[in-house]
Amino acid sequence: MTKHDNPRAFSRRSILKTGGALVVSIGMPIGLDTALAIGEARAQGARPPLTPDQLSSYIAVNADGTVAAYFGKMDMGQGLFVAIGQIVAEELDVPFGRVKVIMGDTATSVNQGGASGSTGIQLGGKQMRVAAAEARRVLVEMAAEKLGVPADQLTVVDGVVQAKDDQAKQASYAELIGGRYFNVQLDWNKQVGNLLYAPGKAQPKPASEHKIVGQPIKREDIAPKVFCQEDFCTDVKVPGMVHARVIRPPVAGATPARIDEGSIKDIPGGRVVHDKGFLAVVADTEWGAIQAMQQLKVDWSDTTPPFPDQAALFDHIRRAPVRHAETEGKETGNVAEAFRTAARVIEAEYEWPFQSHACMGPACAVVEIKDGQATCWSGSQKPHFVRDGTARTLDMPMEKVRAIWKVGPGSYGRNDADDCAADAAVIAQAIGKPVRLQYMREQGTGWDPKGPASIHRARAAIDASGKVVAYEFTSKGFSRIDVQTNGGMPTDTLAGQLLGVPLVVNDGFGVPAESYAFDNKKLSWETIAPLLDRGSPLRSAHLRDPVGPQVHFASESFMDEVAAALNVDPVEFRLRHVKAPRDIAAIKAVAEKAGWVSRPSPRRDQTGNTVSGRGIAYSQRNGTIVAIVAEVDVDRSTGKIFARRFTVAHDCGQMINPDGLTKTIEGNIVQGVSRTLWEEVKFDPKNVTSVDWLTYPILDITETPEVIDVVLINHPELPPSGAGEPSIRPVAAAIANAIFDATGVRIRRVPFSPDRVKAALS
Amino acid sequence: MTTQKMSLNVNGQAHQIEADPDMPLLYALRNDLGLNNPHFGCGLAQCGACTVHLDGQPIRSCITPVSAVGGGKVVTLAGLGTPEHPHPLQTAYVEEEVPQCGYCINGWLMTAAAFLRDNKKPTEAQIKEALSGLKCRCGTHMSILRAVKRAAIMMG
Numbered sequence: 032m033t034k035h036d037n038p039r040a041f042s043r044r045s046i047l048k049t050g051g052a053l054v055v056s057i058g059m060p061i062g063l064d065t066a067l068a069i070g071e072a073r074a075q076g077a078r079p080p081l082t083p084d085q086l087s088s089y090i091a092v093n094a095d096g097t098v099a100a101y102f103g104k105m106d107m108g109q110g111l112f113v114a115i116g117q118i119v120a121e122e123l124d125v126p127f128g129r130v131k132v133i134m135g136d137t138a139t140s141v142n143q144g145g146a147s148g149s150t151g152i153q154l155g156g157k158q159m160r161v162a163a164a165e166a167r168r169v170l171v172e173m174a175a176e177k178l179g180v181p182a183d184q185l186t187v188v189d190g191v192v193q194a195k196d197d198q199a200k201q202a203s204y205a206e207l208i209g210g211r212y213f214n215v216q217l218d219w220n221k222q223v224g225n226l227l228y229a230p231g232k233a234q235p236k237p238a239s240e241h242k243i244v245g246q247p248i249k250r251e252d253i254a255p256k257v258f259c260q261e262d263f264c265t266d267v268k269v270p271g272m273v274h275a276r277v278i279r280p281p282v283a284g285a286t287p288a289r290i291d292e293g294s295i296k297d298i299p300g301g302r303v304v305h306d307k308g309f310l311a312v313v314a315d316t317e318w319g320a321i322q323a324m325q326q327l328k329v330d331w332s333d334t335t336p337p338f339p340d341q342a343a344l345f346d347h348i349r350r351a352p353v354r355h356a357e358t359e360g361k362e363t364g365n366v367a368e369a370f371r372t373a374a375r376v377i378e379a380e381y382e383w384p385f386q387s388h389a390c391m392g393p394a395c396a397v398v399e400i401k402d403g404q405a406t407c408w409s410g411s412q413k414p415h416f417v418r419d420g421t422a423r424t425l426d427m428p429m430e431k432v433r434a435i436w437k438v439g440p441g442s443y444g445r446n447d448a449d450d451c452a453a454d455a456a457v458i459a460q461a462i463g464k465p466v467r468l469q470y471m472r473e474q475g476t477g478w479d480p481k482g483p484a485s486i487h488r489a490r491a492a493i494d495a496s497g498k499v500v501a502y503e504f505t506s507k508g509f510s511r512i513d514v515q516t517n518g519g520m521p522t523d524t525l526a527g528q529l530l531g532v533p534l535v536v537n538d539g540f541g542v543p544a545e546s547y548a549f550d551n552k553k554l555s556w557e558t559i560a561p562l563l564d565r566g567s568p569l570r571s572a573h574l575r576d577p578v579g580p581q582v583h584f585a586s587e588s589f590m591d592e593v594a595a596a597l598n599v600d601p602v603e604f605r606l607r608h609v610k611a612p613r614d615i616a617a618i619k620a621v622a623e624k625a626g627w628v629s630r631p632s633p634r635r636d637q638t639g640n641t642v643s644g645r646g647i648a649y650s651q652r653n654g655t656i657v658a659i660v661a662e663v664d665v666d667r668s669t670g671k672i673f674a675r676r677f678t679v680a681h682d683c684g685q686m687i688n689p690d691g692l693t694k695t696i697e698g699n700i701v702q703g704v705s706r707t708l709w710e711e712v713k714f715d716p717k718n719v720t721s722v723d724w725l726t727y728p729i730l731d732i733t734e735t736p737e738v739i740d741v742v743l744i745n746h747p748e749l750p751p752s753g754a755g756e757p758s759i760r761p762v763a764a765a766i767a768n769a770i771f772d773a774t775g776v777r778i779r780r781v782p783f784s785p786d787r788v789k790a791a792l793s
Numbered sequence: 794m795t796t797q798k799m800s801l802n803v804n805g806q807a808h809q810i811e812a813d814p815d816m817p818l819l820y821a822l823r824n825d826l827g828l829n830n831p832h833f834g835c836g837l838a839q840c841g842a843c844t845v846h847l848d849g850q851p852i853r854s855c856i857t858p859v860s861a862v863g864g865g866k867v868v869t870l871a872g873l874g875t876p877e878h879p880h881p882l883q884t885a886y887v888e889e890e891v892p893q894c895g896y897c898i899n900g901w902l903m904t905a906a907a908f909l910r911d912n913k914k915p916t917e918a919q920i921k922e923a924l925s926g927l928k929c930r931c932g933t934h935m936s937i938l939r940a941v942k943r944a945a946i947m948m949g
């Protein structure tokens with residue numbers, strides 16, 4: 032039920048009256064450029080408050096009939112705004128080209144969680160869908176009043192409401208409300224972020240009526256990029272702006288003991304910003320700031336190097352006291368008993384290192400504080416939380432802070448963008464001028480929050496007949512939320528931690544997401560304390576598909592190990608034990624498309640230096656199912672792996688845009704290959720030593736797969752689920768299983784770098 | 794820090810700037826000239842995000858001192874083509890919807906533009922070799938290759 036439930040109140044007369052139900056007169060177009068004007072209009076009371084319970088917070092019809100869709104999640108370059116536009120156009124019955132999706136500005140959209148957990152369509156689109164459906168319902172009611180035709184006798188064609196039996200009786204959306212805001216209350220569930228949901232009275236269309244949803248509509252954000260017509264967050268310039276650089280300690284955890292400000296006095300505008308562990312320099316020019324950073328003489332506190340030797344990392348994880356343990360889902364049967372009586376037990380342990388977001392460019396933010404109002408431009412995928420974090424860092428009221436997203440240099444989770452925004456805010460406040468801060472490469476790779484390192488233990492109990500009777504899987508590692516998924520609280524940003532904000536302990540990991548049914552089964556995880564609790568370059572956080580690649584590398588490698596031990600074909604083994612029908616369908620689809628021939632792994636028919644193999648892995652993720660077949664070549668003398676071909680079956684329920692989906696899957700596979708074959712954060716006892724592309728190599732174009740063949744499984748009858756991350760999840764296991772198939776050797780430690788593979792083969 | 798007056802020829806236009814002669818060209822382009830296309834990715838010649846052409850050859854502007862440019866002709870991505878007169882690579886990039894974040898595109902487009910100009914009908918292996926070392930963290934490599942191959946055909 033909507034709280035506003037008297038459509039009669041939307042009479043034409045009441046609209047025209049100021050103070051009526053539908054008063055607003057703000058001109059069109061409502062674009063990002065006019066967002067400030069919207070803020071002013073709001074101050075005049077013209078727009079209903081920007082709150083989650085107002086229809087106007089999601090949908091507006093401009094004077095020319097175009098539609099503004101205010102989206103509180105984010106498109107990080109995967110075409111999400113096209114998909115959202117399709118959903119809104121579909122429900123409103125307007126042509127796709129008439130919808131403009133506006134996002135990333137706290138002045139124009141409510142907090143739907145930003146980019147988060149591949150929920151852009153699953154949760155964000157769900158809200159936009161019900162909002163657009165409600166807008167259509169209200170517009171039809173308004174037309175009924177105006178035309179004197181009952182609402183159920185009306186239909187909508189391309190944004191024009193018309194009588195079904197007399198097309199002369201019609202009223203366009205523009206005539207009905209163009210240029211004014213809806214004043215309709217929704218039934219908000221009182222949640223903000225991902226869980227926000229505020230439906231109206233309208234029911235969205237059934238999938239069978241969809242005409243725009245499901246179409247491969249192209250993105251419009253490419254041309255502005257290739258013709259340099261779009262600014263990135265790195266390009267924002269504000270009058271009077273100065274440039275800043277931060278300075279991080281040579282030994283993690285050290286704080287500045289003595290700073291010689293005179294050492295940068297030759298640099299125009301050179302100044303130091305220092306408070307407790309926080310240290311930055313500013314200068315009039317960017318080059319000046321870089322030189323000041325390099326030139327400033329600092330003596331650091333004498334700090335004991337906080338990290339173990341890199342070689343001892345996994346032993347540290349094994350031995351470290353468990354801080355938090357959790358069994359997810361319910362334990363099936365009696366696992367301990369099943370292992371006691373097993374005829375045979377198969378066990379294995381897997382290791383995954385710290386990994387960096389290593390975005391294409393280090394983070395950048397611009398902060399201006401003027402007349403009691405702060406504005407932050409940032410590439411963060413969660414601008415609403417940047418606003419919250421900025422307000423808390425600066426001790427300003429939330430409503431006095433505005434965060435504006437501008438395309439950043441890539442984003443795959445909780446990267447360095449939120450830290451950069453907080454740092455820039457601290458500096459801007461300290462010096463009383465607008466500040467642009469960009470990190471340096473060594474800070475982007477060396478000091479971003481890391482994907483956690485972990486170990487994973489799996490074991491299976493086999494009875495005398497060769498049946499798997501029990502399965503147990505445990506992960507142990509650093510928390511995936513050592514710092515939270517956004518910078519909304521100062522305790523989660525480097526600035527906050529370096530300035531001494533009290534720490535909060537957050538434990539999170541995960542378990543395999545699959546539908547293997549064994550009589551006895553237990554999936555659990557354990558977290559350990561961070562190596563350095565404050566201001567650490569190894570603080571762990573969400574990196575694309577948080578802990579998904581780690582966990583499923585282990586669990587899906589292990590399923591392969593069990594299949595091999597039982598001499599069963601790996602696809603056949605999965606089909607025997609996997610129970611969910613969509614999972615089975617995806618596994619069958621990928622096997623068929625890849626031309627999978629049934630036989631146990633490994634192959635034993637190859638001689639010569641280069642050997643080939645194929646491997647399958649599958650997983651679920653919040654309603655999405657992905658099955659992957661990888662085909663690899665292994666150069667036995669060098670240890671080099673070429674992940675030559677991938678076949679991917681992808682089922683994310685209802686498909687909104689197959690074009691965007693295919694590209695998103697390709698990007699996931701390539702990034703997954705990179706993380707599997709190359710990526711590992713190096714460190715020594717003092718600090719992280721992966722500081723650039725030589726010390727943190729990623730996949731090169733010469734190593735890119737030859738083919739990524741995607742099978743899209745569409746379920747129009749199901750709600751759409753996510754696609755931004757699920758297909759990176761099983762990549763590592765598919766490759767590991769293919770290497771085993773080729774060589775008979777099992778690699779249980781990521782990355783599969785040439786040295787490691789070569790050592791394993793010899 | 795001593796500054797010096799210098800002239801730069803960028804996208805066919807002459808500019809005067811006053812800067813530290815050791816400052817990399819990247820900062821002159823971005824800050825003194827206000828060009829938003831070359832990006833800072835690493836400052837170490839490791840990624841390509843800052844690539845421009847100097848007298849037709851792709852260079853990494855992040856490590857090229859502005860004083861080393863002299864009277865050379867600098868062309869940035871904005872100078873490669875316009876929506877009205879696009880370079881075939883720009884057309885192909887739009888057609889193939891290549892970028893995810895797009896922060897990397899200067900390296901790929903400017904390097905591929907010089908390569909395709911000098912190498913007609915390249916093989917896929919030659920294209921990969923020519924683009925080796927450039928970074929795209931979003932993993933758009935499959936689309937990049939499709940676009941470069943498409944442009945190679947257009948450039949015949």
Ligand code: FES
Pocket residue numbers: 832833834835836837838839840841842843844853854855856
């Ligand atoms: S920024 Fe110049 S090569 Fe990376």
Ligand code: FES
Pocket residue numbers: 391440441891892893894895896897898928929930931932933
């Ligand atoms: S598109 Fe993001 S780095 Fe290439």
